[in-house]
Amino acid sequence: MHGFSYKNGSLFCEDVDLSTLAAEHGTPLYVYSAGTIIDHYTRLDAALDGVDHEVAYAVKANSNLSVLRLLATKGAGFDIVSGGELFRVIKAGGDPAHCTFAGVGKTRDEIVYALEQGIYSFNVESEEELRYLDKVAGELGMIAPAAVRVNPNVDAKTHKYISTGKSENKFGVDFTAIEELYERASKELPNIRLRGLQMHIGSQLTSISPFIEAVEKVTPLVLTLKEKHGIEFWSIGGGIGIIYKESLESGAVDWWESQPLEERPLTISRYGEELVPRLKGLGLKILLEPGRLIVGNSGVLLTKCLFEKRGSAKTFKIVDAGMNDLIRPALYEGHHEIVPLSEPPTGERFKVDVVGPICESGDFFCQDRLLPDFQPGDYIALMSAGAYGFAMASNYNSRPLPAEILVEGGTATVIRKRQTLDDVIAGEL
Numbered sequence: 001m002h003g004f005s006y007k008n009g010s011l012f013c014e015d016v017d018l019s020t021l022a023a024e025h026g027t028p029l030y031v032y033s034a035g036t037i038i039d040h041y042t043r044l045d046a047a048l049d050g051v052d053h054e055v056a057y058a059v060k061a062n063s064n065l066s067v068l069r070l071l072a073t074k075g076a077g078f079d080i081v082s083g084g085e086l087f088r089v090i091k092a093g094g095d096p097a098h099c100t101f102a103g104v105g106k107t108r109d110e111i112v113y114a115l116e117q118g119i120y121s122f123n124v125e126s127e128e129e130l131r132y133l134d135k136v137a138g139e140l141g142m143i144a145p146a147a148v149r150v151n152p153n154v155d156a157k158t159h160k161y162i163s164t165g166k167s168e169n170k171f172g173v174d175f176t177a178i179e180e181l182y183e184r185a186s187k188e189l190p191n192i193r194l195r196g197l198q199m200h201i202g203s204q205l206t207s208i209s210p211f212i213e214a215v216e217k218v219t220p221l222v223l224t225l226k227e228k229h230g231i232e233f234w235s236i237g238g239g240i241g242i243i244y245k246e247s248l249e250s251g252a253v254d255w256w257e258s259q260p261l262e263e264r265p266l267t268i269s270r271y272g273e274e275l276v277p278r279l280k281g282l283g284l285k286i287l288l289e290p291g292r293l294i295v296g297n298s299g300v301l302l303t304k305c306l307f308e309k310r311g312s313a314k315t316f317k318i319v320d321a322g323m324n325d326l327i328r329p330a331l332y333e334g335h336h337e338i339v340p341l342s343e344p345p346t347g348e349r350f351k352v353d354v355v356g357p358i359c360e361s362g363d364f365f366c367q368d369r370l371l372p373d374f375q376p377g378d379y380i381a382l383m384s385a386g387a388y389g390f391a392m393a394s395n396y397n398s399r400p401l402p403a404e405i406l407v408e409g410g411t412a413t414v415i416r417k418r419q420t421l422d423d424v425i426a427g428e429l
């Protein structure tokens, strides 16, 4: 499904008019479609039918408690990357026994907390970390369930900042060093239970081939580890890319799924069709760690145009959202479609930069893009902002964090209040 469409000239999220929400709650404002989140989760889960599997949603993409609760009620597990994310999952009613804990730099406090909560597995990224985990578990008289993250040295063909599966990236342990590490760990680390193997080659992959390459490369290793060390799961990570361009017109997932195979290098169904036959005979539980795929297309950031500034070189549309609210364009030149909340009467387009109020030249949402006309006072939507949107927002320039709203059919619920100025300085002495 696609949660966003024009009805009678106004952009709606499911059955809620976004202009009404913007006027009522102010901007910048994040709005999520619950139906889209559930639809994407359910589709991915179904695409892996035939394989013993679990979808462990990557909390980092969007960690709002209500989003986590929604996914927990659908049976999702969770991939966390900090003690804070585990705290959120527990608060949202998620089960720690279905949590995996990723990340290259877990602290003692985080390890203790996760051990006490009984998480499913620590996904460990170095021998040093594995030895430290063994030590902390020993001190508590506990056994730590663990998997090592293998770095398969596969090119994910994505932006260099979000590629994680090459030897030069900081993530995981070299493919060639894993077997010996498991040997050593089984002999020397009595407080570790080697439970699985993990990998994650990068984010926003738009082609199936790196996934296939990584799965085929790592399969013999995982089978050896199963035979020698009795591992029971293989997490193949997340990384499935979404449609950012024309995400409104195309109807996102539905549209892509309806295209001929050669036109859709990566869709949920293609992912399942290619990977299920490769994974089903392994006798291992397969974990997936999708973040962006579940929530990316489900969210928009609404913002109001404050001024139009015509310079000698460019026309700037200055809006009330900034890079502190959505940093992806500044950080990765990430593309977010920009559409007015009131459907433009004509197809006429004007070349503009849409920029925020922050004191940085990188504070833009698009540059030299042809957009329909909108004027000061009008609202626009930055599409596909549900993943790594609010989750990466900050108080830079002492700007309060925006509110978040979850739409379910005709009901809109505030799931995070807009910060006040007092909230911004809270905790300062």
Ligand SMILES: Cc1ncc(COP(=O)(O)O)c(C=O)c1O
Binding pocket: 058, 061, 079, 102, 103, 200, 202, 203, 204, 237, 238, 239, 240, 289, 290, 291, 292, 293, 387
């Ligand atoms: C270990 C791990 N798992 C899962 C994810 C989720 O990635 P994505 O949102 O691209 O699915 C990430 C982020 O890239 C990650 O680092």
Ligand SMILES: N[C@@H](CCCC[NH3+])C(=O)O
Binding pocket: 060, 162, 203, 204, 328, 332, 387, 388
């Ligand atoms: N935050 C990034 C993706 C990184 C994923 C986390 N490993 C993005 O917005 O595209």
